Amino acid sequence: MAKAMAPMIIDVRSRDEYLREHIPGSRNIPLEHIQESIEELREELWQNPAVILTCRSGRRAREAAQLLKAQGCGDVVVMEGGIMGWKKQGGEVRSLKTGISIMRQVQIVVGALILLGFFIEPIWFLVPVAGLGMLVAGLTGTCAMASVLAKLPWNCPGNVESCPIE
Amino acid sequence: MQVKTKLLFEHFWSGEGNLSYFIGNPENREAILIDPDLEIVGTYLLKLDKDNWLLKAVIDTHNHAEHATAAPLLAKLTGAGYIMHELAPSSFVTDRVRDGDERTIAGATLRFYHLPGHTPDLMAVGWENKLFTGDSVFNRSCGRADLPGGDPGRQFDSLQRVKNEFPPQTEIWPAHDYSNQTHTTLEQALRENGRLQFTDREEFIRFMDEYYATNEKPDDLEYYVAFNAR
Numbered sequence: 166m167a168k169a170m171a172p173m174i175i176d177v178r179s180r181d182e183y184l185r186e187h188i189p190g191s192r193n194i195p196l197e198h199i200q201e202s203i204e205e206l207r208e209e210l211w212q213n214p215a216v217i218l219t220c221r222s223g224r225r226a227r228e229a230a231q232l233l234k235a236q237g238c239g240d241v242v243v244m245e246g247g248i249m250g251w252k253k254q255g256g257e258v259r260s261l262k263t264g265i266s267i268m269r270q271v272q273i274v275v276g277a278l279i280l281l282g283f284f285i286e287p288i289w290f291l292v293p294v295a296g297l298g299m300l301v302a303g304l305t306g307t308c309a310m311a312s313v314l315a316k317l318p319w320n321c322p323g324n325v326e327s328c329p330i331e
Numbered sequence: 332m333q334v335k336t337k338l339l340f341e342h343f344w345s346g347e348g349n350l351s352y353f354i355g356n357p358e359n360r361e362a363i364l365i366d367p368d369l370e371i372v373g374t375y376l377l378k379l380d381k382d383n384w385l386l387k388a389v390i391d392t393h394n395h396a397e398h399a400t401a402a403p404l405l406a407k408l409t410g411a412g413y414i415m416h417e418l419a420p421s422s423f424v425t426d427r428v429r430d431g432d433e434r435t436i437a438g439a440t441l442r443f444y445h446l447p448g449h450t451p452d453l454m455a456v457g458w459e460n461k462l463f464t465g466d467s468v469f470n471r472s473c474g475r476a477d478l479p480g481g482d483p484g485r486q487f488d489s490l491q492r493v494k495n496e497f498p499p500q501t502e503i504w505p506a507h508d509y510s511n512q513t514h515t516t517l518e519q520a521l522r523e524n525g526r527l528q529f530t531d532r533e534e535f536i537r538f539m540d541e542y543y544a545t546n547e548k549p550d551d552l553e554y555y556v557a558f559n560a561r
Contacts, residue, residue, distance in 0.1 A: 167425060169410035211561055214403035214423060239558050240369050240399040 172215040174244070177229045181315060184262040188219065188251060196225050197306055199232055207238045219244040219251070264319060267311050274310060275299060336438055340461075345371040346398050348509040352463060353378070354439050361387045361437035364411075365456060365463050366506050367401035375405060386411040388436045391559075392465025392506055393453035394420055396478045397549040400559045412436075416445060418452035420560035428454070446493070448486025449474030455493075461502045462517075468493050469505045470515040473526040475543050479556050483539035487532045493517070494527055 174191035176183050183193040194202055210216055210233065218226040218233075218241055226243045233241050244251065252258060265273075275295045282291030302308035314320060339355040345368040353375075355362040362384040367375055379386055386409040389402040393416070403423035406413040414434070417427040428434070430445035442457040449466035453474075456463040466474025467489050476483040499518035521527055529535040549555070 167406070167410045167412065170407045172404075172408060213407075215407035237554075239561075242369065242372055242404065245373055 170215055172217045173209075173213060174217050174219055175229075176219050176248075177225050178220045178248075179267075181262070181267040181311075181320075182221065184260075185266060186248065186258050186260050188248065189257060189259045191219065196220070196229055199229050203233075203236050203238070206233065207236065210238045210241060217242050217244050220247045222249055223247040262320075267314055267320065270314050270320075271308060271310050274314070338437070338439055342504070342513050343368075343371060343374060344511075345374075348507045348511075349398055350504070350506055350508060350513065351375075352504060354437060354458065355382075355384055356438040359438070360385050363388045363390065363437050363439060363441075364402075364405065365390045366392055366395075366465070367405055369399035369401040369404065372401040372404060375401065376408070379409070385409075388412045388414055388426075388434070390414045390441075390456060391419070391421075392456065392463060393450040394480075394556065394559050395506075396450075396552050396556050396559075397507075399555060416443070416452040416454040418447075420452070422561065430454070444492075444496075446489035448476050448482055448484075448489045449478070450480045451482075452480075453489075460500060461504055461514075462493070462497060463504050463506075464493070465506045468503055468520065468524070468527070470503065470508050470512045470520065471510070471524050473524075474507075475546070476539055477543040477546075478548070478552065483536045484532060486539065487529065487535040490527055490529075490535075494521065 171190065174188050176187055176191045176193050177196045177199065178193070179195050180193060187193065199206070218229050220226040223243055223245050226247060230241045230243050233239070246253065248258065275298070278291045278295040282289050282295070298310060336356055336358045339357055341353040343351045343353070345351065349368050351367045352365040353362060360383055362379065364375060364386065367389060378384065386405060389405050389411050391400050391402050402413050403421065405411060406423065406425065412425045413423055414426045414428060415421060415424045417429055419427065428443045430443065433440060433442045439458050444455045444457060446453050446455050446464070446467040453465050453467060455465060455467055467486070473486060473490060475481065476486040497517055499516065499521065501517040502514050503517060503520055504514045529538065
């Protein structure tokens with residue numbers, strides 16, 4: 166009988182979400198970067214049948230699985246329920262970062278900008294600026310504010326460099 | 332005298348009429364899966380985990396052309412052996428068997444019968460009075476022979492072999508059924524299965540060629556043949 170082998174778990178959430186909480190040994194390739202890694206992934210997936218995709222709830226992982234299949238990488242299994250389901254089943258997680266997530270920080274800053282612009286007449290333009298920023302973020306899937314916030318000191322713990330990303 | 336352990340048996344439906352099978356030994360918790368489908372790999376894994384089964388072997392009756400096999404994944408995750416016929420193309424197979432070979436796994440004695448026609452590597456798995464026929468004999472039909480590697484003449488020979496070699500009480504459990512029927516007996520199939528009524532090889536070949544000439548090929552056929560053969 167052969168030895169049982171741990172699967173390779175690919176977590177397709179953002180880097181920030183991954184750093185905050187992930188399955189030990191899992192590898193982070195954010196959904197928006199799957200396309201860039203497609204050649205390498207095709208080779209890996211064709212040779213390794215024990216690959217499982219995960220995200221927070223399973224939705225993004227299913228999207229990634231469809232993308233991979235469409236690009237000829239084969240059928241890849243999705244962890245139903247994602248990390249939330251994993252934790253519910255008593256699965257272990259590791260955290261390299263604590264505090265409020267980048268997306269929540271974005272929500273706080275945008276909310277504050279809108280309120281300020283609404284109540285303080287001379288800076289009224291903050292309201293449409295915040296609206297435009299959110300619209301562009303939604304349409305392109307890249308949030309400029311999130312990238313700026315990610316560079317702030319409280320979002321860059323020292324041990325991130327040693328973190329096994331990709 | 333030692334009392335023989337009664338083994339548990341279960342079937343699973345998936346996709347469009349795919350059937351896969353589970354055999355488990357409640358005494359030592361060892362289990363076997365036959366023709367597992369990747370689409371429902373979570374179902375197998377939950378079952379194995381929940382009831383504390385130790386998967387000893389996964390078996391594919393042939394290189395499937397309609398769906399992705401879960402066998403390599405299950406074999407890697409659990410350490411189970413992966414059994415296929417020696418002509419199977421997959422590089423993940425750990426135990427290649429030939430016609431007439433036997434294996435005793437999880438207390439079940441399995442015997443393998445090479446029945447090419449649907450694919451060159453197709454084998455049926457015999458266990459007790461059950462015959463897991465893959466895509467050779469179906470309940471009311473037989474596997475098509477117009478897909479890559481298929482050969483209607485050899486399919487005819489394989490059907491004749493099932494007709495002649497097995498007792499009428501043999502239960503046929505195929506890899507597919509499109510009318511929600513899990514199994515039949517050979518006795519019943521000899522009466523009701525049109526494909527078993529042919530006695531002339533040339534006539535059968537003509538029939539198969541004509542029947543499948545207008546029949547749509549499965550979706551993503553080439554992809555699955557290549558993916559399962561990797």
